[in-house]
Amino acid sequence: MELTVSLGPRSYPVFLDSGTANNFPATLNALFPESKFGLVTNTTIRDLYKPLIDQWTAELGLTIHIMPDGERYKTIETWGAIFDTFLPARFERSSVLIALGGGVVGDVTGFAAAAMLRGVKYVQVPTTLLAMVDSSVGGKTAVDHPAGKNLIGAFYQPNMVFVDTAFLATLPEREYRSGYAELFKYAFIGGLDMFDFIVRNHKALIKHDNAAMLEGIKRSIEIKAAVVNRDEKETSGERMLLNFGHTFAHALEKCFNFEGLLHGEAVWYGMACAIELGKLLKLIPVADIPSYDTLAAFLLKPQLPSFPPVDDLYNAMFFDKKVAGGQIKFVVPAEKGRSVMKTGIPEDTVKVAMRKGMTLHGTV
Numbered sequence: 001m002e003l004t005v006s007l008g009p010r011s012y013p014v015f016l017d018s019g020t021a022n023n024f025p026a027t028l029n030a031l032f033p034e035s036k037f038g039l040v041t042n043t044t045i046r047d048l049y050k051p052l053i054d055q056w057t058a059e060l061g062l063t064i065h066i067m068p069d070g071e072r073y074k075t076i077e078t079w080g081a082i083f084d085t086f087l088p089a090r091f092e093r094s095s096v097l098i099a100l101g102g103g104v105v106g107d108v109t110g111f112a113a114a115a116m117l118r119g120v121k122y123v124q125v126p127t128t129l130l131a132m133v134d135s136s137v138g139g140k141t142a143v144d145h146p147a148g149k150n151l152i153g154a155f156y157q158p159n160m161v162f163v164d165t166a167f168l169a170t171l172p173e174r175e176y177r178s179g180y181a182e183l184f185k186y187a188f189i190g191g192l193d194m195f196d197f198i199v200r201n202h203k204a205l206i207k208h209d210n211a212a213m214l215e216g217i218k219r220s221i222e223i224k225a226a227v228v229n230r231d232e233k234e235t236s237g238e239r240m241l242l243n244f245g246h247t248f249a250h251a252l253e254k255c256f257n258f259e260g261l262l263h264g265e266a267v268w269y270g271m272a273c274a275i276e277l278g279k280l281l282k283l284i285p286v287a288d289i290p291s292y293d294t295l296a297a298f299l300l301k302p303q304l305p306s307f308p309p310v311d312d313l314y315n316a317m318f319f320d321k322k323v324a325g326g327q328i329k330f331v332v333p334a335e336k337g338r339s340v341m342k343t344g345i346p347e348d349t350v351k352v353a354m355r356k357g358m359t360l361h362g363t364v
């Protein structure tokens with residue numbers, strides 16, 4: 001199926017299907033005739049998908065750049081090395097970089113495309129669930145800096161996104177569950193229909209049911225595209241809704257020094273805390289509480305090596321990029337499928353929400 005991210009002259013198609021990777025060169029040639037193509041991927045994907053990459057290389061005449069695997073390589077150095085491959089190969093503004101991988105490959109390649117020759121085309125081929133439902137769409141590109149994650153980057157939209165859910169077959173289960181947190185979060189911001197979709201399909205999604213997955217990814221991309229359409233460069237605040245559960249999650253990640261805990265694993269806890277906050281602030285209507293309790297019981301909170309003290313978690317929240325003027329911004333659930341931005345929430349209330357949300361089983 002084909003979706004569209006509507007952004008005026010920067011609009012682009014998203015192709016979403018299963019088992020279509022062999023057709024990728026034909027799709028690409030049709031959209032970008034006569035272009036030169038470059039592929040960026042990492043060592044893990046290269047080893048897992050060598051026959052596919054060989055086929056693409058034969059059909060597209062690819063120049064290939066392989067980066068090391070891992071968030072710790074999401075750096076200016078890794079970014080700079082991309083130019084060392086493609087500039088000597090005489091890439092031009094009409095050339096197309098292909099990012100084949102998860103969010104790390106996608107973010108670094110997108111940022112390289114933004115800077116090379118002041119902007120070349122790029123295409124996202126996400127291979128993790130997180131990248132399919134979140135990072136491949138929307139045009140946020142970045143690398144990390146020792147001062148923090150994603151601090152150097154650009155808003156730069158891809159020219160096409162090609163999602164083939166067959167890539168998920170090789171994704172480690174832990175990565176799948178972590179990425180699923182980013183799909184699940186759309187229940188809180190994507191309207192009543194998405195809320196009900198998650199309630200109905202949670203079990204199928206955990207079991208990797210392909211039909212449920214395709215529908216969940218489609219809905220996620222549509223919801224994200226609509227938010228990005230209204231707030232492409234995060235100026236009106238609406239795009240911040242996509243960070244549902246993330247204020248708490250980033251604090252948890254910081255308490256673990258961004259090690260040992262996957263981002264999505266922290267987001268599961270973050271969503272639990274946000275639900276508790278919605279109840280405490282009475283933003284969730286009483287009639288909707290049982291439905292939210294159903295969602296809360298679904299959250300795939302993993303066992304943590306330890307539970308950081310609530311005071312540490314609270315202090316860690318002040319390092320979030322979304323803190324403005326010393327005020328922490330929270331995305332808090334209201335009616336089913338709708339969340340609102342809130343600031344000025346009393347410290348005690350936040351800490352109570354954290355104590356409840358951080359429990360491993362349920363939210364009692």
Ligand SMILES: NC(=O)c1ccc[n+]([C@@H]2O[C@H](COP(=O)([O-])OP(=O)(O)OC[C@H]3O[C@@H](n4cnc5c(N)ncnc54)[C@H](O)[C@@H]3O)[C@@H](O)[C@H]2O)c1
Nearest residue numbers: 044069102103104105127128130131134135140167170171
């Ligand atoms: N740009 C955005 O809007 C946005 C949004 C959310 C997250 N992000 C960024 O995304 C990154 C996280 O992305 P991620 O969760 O995809 O992590 P990742 O890119 O590190 O991928 C996770 C691991 O899975 C491996 N992998 C990828 N696809 C595979 C496959 N099909 N089979 C087997 N292994 C595979 C990778 O090599 C890696 O080891 C972070 O850097 C985050 O900042 C960006």
